[in-house]
Amino acid sequence: MLSSPHRIMFPAAGAAALLGVSGLFLGQDFITHWSPLPGLYAWHAHEMLFGFVGAAFAGYSLTAMRSWSGGGFVSPTGSLLLFALWAMSRFAAIGALGGELIFIVPTGTAFLLFLAGRLAWAALRAQAVAGGLQALFALFLAICQLAYLTGSAPSFSSVLLVALLVSVVGGRMIAAFTWNRTHLSPTAARQFRCARVLGDASAAALALAAVLVGLVSVADGPLIGVLLVICAGCEGGRLWLWHSTAVRQDGLLAMLHMAFAWLPAGMSLLAASLYFPDLLAAPDALHVLTVGAVSCAIYAVAARAVARRCGRLRPSAIDGIGYALLCLAAVLRASSADVPAVLAWGACWAVFLWRHVQALGRPLERPVFSGQASNRMDPGVADQLP
Template sequence: MRKRPILAEALRLFFPLAAAHGALLPFLWVVAGGYGLPFAADIPPAQWHAHEMIFGTYGMALAGFLGSAVPEWTDTRPARGRTLVCLAALWLPARLVGATGADALSPLAGLFDLAFLLVLSLLLGRAMLARRTTKHLAFLFWLLAFAAVEAGLRYCWFAGETALSARLLETALCIFIVLFSLSASRINVVVINLALDPTGETTPYRPHPGRRHAAAAMTVLYMAAALFLPESGVSAWLALAAGAAFLDRLAEWFIGRAAFKTEVALLALGNAFAGAGFLALGATRLGLDLPPVAGLHMLSVGALGCAVMAVFIIAGLRHTGRDLAHLPWQAHGAALLMAAAAAVRVLPEFGFASGLAPAHHAVSAVLWGASFAVWLHGFLPMLAAPGIGQDTGCEG
């Protein structure tokens, strides 16, 4: 295949695809569909929407991150060229089905999604095996767990078990939160040190080892309790513990003025939304008068929206040979729009800015889509061009 920079590594192709899907999804859901889907019948449209957000936009973002990060961590050759095109071809059919809510085609779409996740897992596992390393196995484990949840979810839809499928969607969301926590423990060290010393000559920041995996561990415990013991109060207390662990982790961002740099603040905001979201879930399960989805929206739109956008900005610059000292205006704009989308979505659910309701759904969706569109405007030309000092070979 002729050498094309956008096919040189996973994130160059997959990040723009994820962003394009994220920009179009709210338009199809709110503007064109009026909160409905043309062919959705037995499967609740809200579950279609959540699935496409998690397995579509965020799923492709995850593939871009892991597809580039794992080869870098293991010093192995990244997937390129035809391999990336084939992976994208596996991801796309399910997105077309999800855009229309075609219930009858859901099993077929599920097969494509499973193939996409399993092939990606195979590529990552091959890289780890080549270096005989177990250091990054947690990412492979949770990616396979994500695939297992997708299989269970599609079966529940086919069998009409929508109550169980709702819990599986929350499980998929929690898996993403776990992956965010694991990723942040690696990314944050680099990003904060560069914020403190843009030359990269010193590393003044060292994370507290006790905070590294506490939030992820508590999220796993909550996830298991919510899935297998839905009527038990145990999950409520575990949600509060997970929220406390994420809020405790905010201490990592106590670095002075450097904390207000966009790339640093966006990661911190994602962590804060995760903590507040779990606290809201726990409080709701203990009887606080809040909409049941308030905490879930803090996790999905707030925590993961900010985290994914932060990774898009940080990795998009560093993997195209650019530094974080001079962010393009689109980075600041995309970050601001994502934070605004999360705030508009959740504030009315907590009794604040109630004048926005019920239009806050549409306003938040437009801001969310605009965030990805602005990022695409600034970063797609970079990703499609050769990076400084990078090989752009695209052999399959």
């Protein structure tokens, strides 16, 4: 279980996905009474952003660290400490450690600060840009959590930061996996260079939007809608440039591309909700990003960790079913069908949890997320793309 960070943190993410939603229905009285967060939905947003997403990001980034750090890894003791800090943050959010900020802030943010420090140390030693970016995102998540715990920032800006994480880190990873699967033609090289430019433009616009959301009211910031439209256009163009027949022939890669497609869809709907609030509520559009882009990206990446059979990555039918349920949950939640969406969501993450707990009984095979090391480029060196 402790041989790699993803083996303990991916099940933790699955558990957080189930508890963060079921708590809205099953723990209403307890959470409302004991949690230091201002209300049940504030607790839900906190747990999904910093519990669920934080666990998944830690599992991926610290496992992929081997590829860009020159062989650096997290020891079993480090993995256990990481999980313990994550669990302590969950207890702090539910009020088990008291309600005073002097206790809530350090216990709540310790997990993300530890993650940022570990990634930053490895990135400095290896002088790796990819590691530095991931450390920076972990630090920004910790800052957002600190602001959220103290009531200084809305969850809206935190969601945009997580969307930025999908765009930058997820985009580099998908580009690397896709490049591995293509025939490396001059035409493909030009397309990937153009996609990289679009990714940089989208990241800049999305980062500015996240900052503006933290400074002004969403309804009073018309520039935010324009920035979101720019992001949607850039990410849609990026996805189109990556696409090829080879993508459709690889089930795991197709899952990643479908997950990324939720990003421009969510940006477009979020922009529309700002200009036409009577037609589409902002929370529904926001859930297209969280349930769609973010959650589907987590599921698609984690599916690779349990897909290795006979030395090759081969998708499992049960993972495809779980992924389809997650996509269904995103569609249902965007259309305000809350109860069916919760049922689809719960079934999806129950499958996810079962798959990853089951995998603990098998020997760990490497590389975890990419294909055979002899002929594949790992996403940790995505900046070597043409």
